[in-house]
Amino acid sequence: MQVKETLSEGLKREYEVVITAADLDQRVNTKLEEIKDRVNIAGFRPGKVPMSHLKRVYGKSVMSEVIQDAVNNSNQKIVDDGKFKLAMEPKVTLAAEDEASVKQLMEGKSDLSYKVAMEILPKIEFPDFKKIKVTRPTTQTSDADVDQAVGKIAEANQQYEEKNGKAEQGDQVTIDFKGSIDGTPFDGGAAEDAPLVLGSNTFIPGFEDQLVGVAAGDEKDITVKFPDDYGAAQLAGKDAVFAIKVKKVEKPKKTEIDEEFAKNVGAESLAKLKEQVRERIQRDFNSVSRAKAKRAVLDALDAEMKFAAPPSLVEQEFDTVWKAVTNDMTNRKVTWADEDTTEDEAKAEYRRIADRRVRLGLAIAELGEKNNIEVSQDELTRAMVEQARQFPGQEQQIWDMFRKNPQAVAGIRAPLFEDKVIDFILELADVSDKPVSREELLADDDETTSRPKFGKGKKAKK
Secondary structure (H helix, E strand, C coil), rough: EEEEEEEECCCCCCCCCECCHHHHHHHHHHHHHHHHCCCCCCCCCCCCCCCCHHHHHHHHHHHHHHHHHHHHHHHHHHHHHHCEEEEECEEEECCCCHHHHHHHHHHHCEEEEEEEEECCCCCCCCCCCCCCEEEEECEEEEHHHCCCCCCCHHHHCEEEEEECCCCCCCCEEEEEEEEEEEEEEEEEEEEEEEEEEECCCCCCCCCCCHHHHCCCCCEEEEEECCCCCCCCCCCCCCCEEEEEEEEEEEEECCCCHHHHHHHCCCCHHHHHHHHHHHHHHHHHHHHHHHHHHHHHHHHHHHHHHHCCCHHHHHHHEEEHHHHHHHHHHHHCCCCCCCCCCCCCHHHHHHCCCCCHHHHHHHHHHHHHHHCCCCCCCCHHHHHHHHHCCCCCCCHHCCCCHHHHHHHHHHHHHHHHHHHHHHHCCCCCCCCEEEEHHHHHHHHCCCCCCCCCCCCCCCCCCC
């Protein structure tokens, strides 16, 4: 095998490789020797078929295998000799492209000559993690936080009592309704004994407002227009008439947050309910605190490790991010002018984000490998079970999806692995806790280097 390096530029490498016809012929003969005892050819006993005849019958198919193996083995030798880690699969271009040249090669009458282009991973040097300073914001749950959360539970479990009089905003009306467009009823446009809290914006715009002032026993027609972006395309932008019959009008009943209320929402006592709420809030605070510490670690790595990322990986990541961004803008029906930028400026910003993501991903992967950080099967299983629990009644379908789809499992494993690597860094880093207010902890920092500095819509994150 003859190998000549023709390009060494950044992370790109290109080589010209030649494997002689004699070498290929020897490999073909070796493979034919391996199969001659197993083939059955009319007129010959097993193992007694002449090599020349075997070549006539199986030569081309065996040569195809030999060429594929030769290319793979030669490329692997280049990688091993250079001590490379590949960013992408090598791109192979055969010198024999026309039909006559390919025929000569397959018949063993010419050398195998090809070019191979490789993109390699960069060598990564890690900073001294003990010198990385991380400030972790922390907040403790206050009694006011607990009272506010319990109040929201009360709102979610609001009880109503019958009202003699006309419906006002905040009241609940129970209605029968039948909807039609141009006099024709439409699917999903009718219901009986439907409870509706006025002001909840549960129905399409204008529907609830026209029920203010109704009383039990009233009947009326109301006209509304479905939004242009309504989910059912056949209804979007259409004017509809709803025939309404008011069955009942109720006003909100004052909720006493006491022992009875606590038991009604499934707690042993009011004190136990508040304890559970406090624990849940604190878990949420701790989760946000950790997320901000993680972001600080990633920002520190981004600042300290300015190695070049493989262009092909950056381009792949950019394509993924850009597709998500443009799809989101299409769904929201906004333009780049609405986002206070131009398409070119946005592309430049999202390429920066893609470059950051790739570099951080490579750094995390190598750091995990060097320190034998792995996601155990138990950890993976627990995460999969937790994911399945988020879809009540569909747990078995979600579990089957994981069982049949390795990519879905990889999607669960990747963030677990990343979190374990971040925890490894946090154990080494100089971490200081900073008590902050609830508002400061929950504030979103749009100035982070992982997000675009423009726009009002989705923010890309890493």
